Each structure stands twice: as C-alpha cells, then as structure tokens.
Amino acid sequence: MKAAWVAILAAGVALRIVCVLLPPIATPDSESRYEPLAHNLAAGNGFSTSPAPPYAPDRLNLPGYPLFLAGIELVAGPDRRPVVVVQLAVELLGVWCLVLVARRAGLSPPTVLAVAALALLCPVLPTVARALWSETLATTALTATCLAWLTALGAPERRAPWLLAGAGSALCVLTRADLVVAVGLLVVVVAVLGLRRGLGAGLRGLALAAVAPVLLLGAWTARNQIALGSPNP
Numbered sequence: 020m021k022a023a024w025v026a027i028l029a030a031g032v033a034l035r036i037v038c039v040l041l042p043p044i045a046t047p048d049s050e051s052r053y054e055p056l057a058h059n060l061a062a063g064n065g066f067s068t069s070p071a072p073p074y075a076p077d078r079l080n081l082p083g084y085p086l087f088l089a090g091i092e093l094v095a096g097p098d099r100r101p102v103v104v105v106q107l108a109v110e111l112l113g114v115w116c117l118v119l120v121a122r123r124a125g126l127s128p129p130t131v132l133a134v135a136a137l138a139l140l141c142p143v144l145p146t147v148a149r150a151l152w153s154e155t156l157a158t159t160a161l162t163a164t165c166l167a168w169l170t171a172l173g174a175p176e177r178r179a180p181w182l183l184a185g186a187g188s189a190l191c192v193l194t195r196a197d198l199v200v201a202v203g204l205l206v207v208v209v210a211v212l213g214l215r216r217g218l219g220a221g222l223r224g225l226a227l228a229a230v231a232p233v234l235l236l237g238a239w240t241a242r243n244q245i246a247l248g249s250p251n252p
Contacts, residue, residue, distance in 0.1 A: 020128060020129075020132065023132060024132065024135070027132070027135060027136045027139055027140065028135075028139065030139065030140060031111075031114070031138075031139030031140060032111075034139075034140065034142065034145055035107045035110075035111065035145045035148075038103070038107060038145040038146065038148065038149050039100070039103060039104055039107060041149060043099035043100055043102065043103045043149055043150070043151065044146075044149045044150035044151070045099070045150075045151060046150055046151060046152060048151075048152065049150070049151030049152070051068070052068065052079075052080055052085075053080075053084055053085055053088055053151055053152075053153070054088065054151065055067075055068040055069075055070065056068055056077060056080060056085035056088075056089075057085050057086075057088035057089040057091075057092055058089075058092065058097065059074060060085060060086065060089035061089045061092040061093050061097075065246075066080075066082060066085070066242070066246070068080075076246035076247060078243070078247050078251055081192075081193050081194060081195065081196060082193055082239060083153070083156065083157075083160075083190060083193040083194030083195075084153035084156055084157075084194055087156055088102060088151070091105050099151065102151060103148065103149050106148040106149075106155045106156070107145055107148045107149075109148070109155055109156060109159050110144055110145060110147075110148040110155050110158075110159060112159055112163070113144075113155075113158055113159030113162045113163070114135070114138040114139055114144070116159070116162040116163045116165075116166045117134060117135075117138055117162050118131060118134060118135050118138075119166050120162065120165055120166050120169060121134045121135075123166070123169045123170070123173065124169075153194055153195055154195075156194055157191060157194045157195040157198060160187055160190045160191045160194060161187075161191050161198060161201065161202075163183075163187050164184060164187030164188055164190075164191060164202070164205070165205065167180050167181075167183040167184035167187050168180075168184045168205060168209045170184075171184050171209070171213075171224055171228070172209060172212055172213060172216075175213065175216065175217065175220040175221070175223075175224050176220065178227055181224045181225075181227035181228045182227050182228070182230060182231065184209075184228050185227065185228035185229055185230055185231040185232050186231035186232075186235075188202045188205070188206065188228070188231075188232055189231050189232040189235040189236060190235075192232075192236065193235060193236070193239060206228075209225075210225055213225065
C-alpha cells in the first residue's frame with residue numbers, strides 16, 4: 020500500500036510539473052475581469068477594472084480571486100506563470116483535503132487510495148489550474164471547508180475547527196457567488212447534526228463559525244455601501 024501511495028503521488032507531482040512548463044491559459048474572464056482588478060489592487064488603485072484614472076469602483080465581481088491574484092503579483096510580479104505555480108500548489112492542497120475528508124468519512128484504506136489516485140492523476144484539475152479562473156481557489160476552499168465542518172462535528176469542544184469552517188464558508192461565498200447554495204446547504208446540515216448532538220455545544224460552535232462570515236461579509240458590504248452607495252452583496 021505504501022508503494023502505491025508513493026507511485027501515485029510521484030505521478031501526480033510529475034503531471035503538475037508538466038503543467039507548470041506549459042503556457043498559462045488566458046481567458047476572456049482573466050483579461051477583462053480578474054487581471055485588471057488584481058493589477059489595480061496591487062498598484063493601490065482600488066477594486067476597479069479601469070485601465071486609467073479615475074478608477075471607477077467595480078460593482079460586478081467578488082473580491083476573493085482578484086485579491087488572491089493581487090497577492091501573488093505583489094510577491095512575484097505581474098507574470099502569469101507564478102499564478103499557475105501557486106494555483107497548482109493550491110490544487111494539491113485541495114486534493115490533500117479531499118483525502119482527509121475520505122478518511123474522516125470512514126472509507127476503507129483501498130477506497131481512500133482510489134480517491135487520491137483519481138484526484139492526483141485526473142488531468143482536468145491541473146489543467147484548470149493553468150487557467151486564470153477562480154475555479155481552483157473556489158474548489159479548494161470548498162473542500163477545505165467541508166473538512167473543517169467534519170472536524171468540528173467530530174470534536175465540538177475545539178474552537179479552531181468551527182472558526183476555520185466559518186472562515187472557509189465566507190471565502191467560498193466571496194470567491195464565487197454560485198457557491199452560496201452549496202455553502203448554505205452545508206451549514207444547514209451541520210447545524211442540524213450539531214444541535215442533535217447537544218444544544219449547548221452546537222450553539223456555541225455555530226456562534227464561533229459565524230464570526231468570520233460576519234466580519235468578512237460585513238467588510239465587503241461596507242465597502243460596497245461606501246464605494247457604490249448600496250450594499251450590493
């Protein structure tokens with residue numbers, strides 16, 4: 020079993036090294052939305068797609084992915100290849116979280132190995148990570164959030180999993196609007212299971228999980244109110 024893990028991991032890493040060497044994939048979304056927002060954020064021009072002053076505030080996009088790109092640009096410059104390298108690392112983190120979810124779900128070791136093999140050897144995931152799309156960040160955030168919720172349910176007395184689950188949920192929503200439904204259903208399921216196991220512990224956990232969403236979504240709503248004149252979530 021150990022040899023199989025090593026072989027699958029080596030093949031998965033090799034596949035991603037090949038993707039690093041291939042040209043990054045530019046898309047209409049990256050060129051008209053994400054990259055202009057990231058360039059302006061990195062330059063201190065605010066959340067705007069405008070190529071020149073007065074840098075009108077953007078009202079159509081969510082901040083998660085542009086902030087991610089801006090952070091990479093501040094460290095490595097505006098080239099697209101560092102973005103691909105970081106996104107492939109983020110994608111591998113998502114695979115690792117998926118394997119941990121499989122283990123926490125009680126799957127047998129051969130089944131967990133199969134999950135890892137499918138995720139590591141599927142060429143779709145690293146190919147998507149070559150593109151300047153929000154999908155890689157969003158998928159990893161959602162997988163990590165599921166892991167945090169599972170950990171919180173398994174150890175409700177611990178604070179960190181609840182806080183991480185709330186932060187991950189907020190990151191998902193602030194990265195892709197279409198994850199609102201998935202995150203909402205996940206929260207409902209966790210709330211029902213948590214409250215069934217103990218009203219007090221469940222309420223404390225949910226209160227902790229609400230801290231990051233209230234702060235992050237509140238900050239974004241306040242930005243919209245100030246810059247756009249409406250909450251515009």
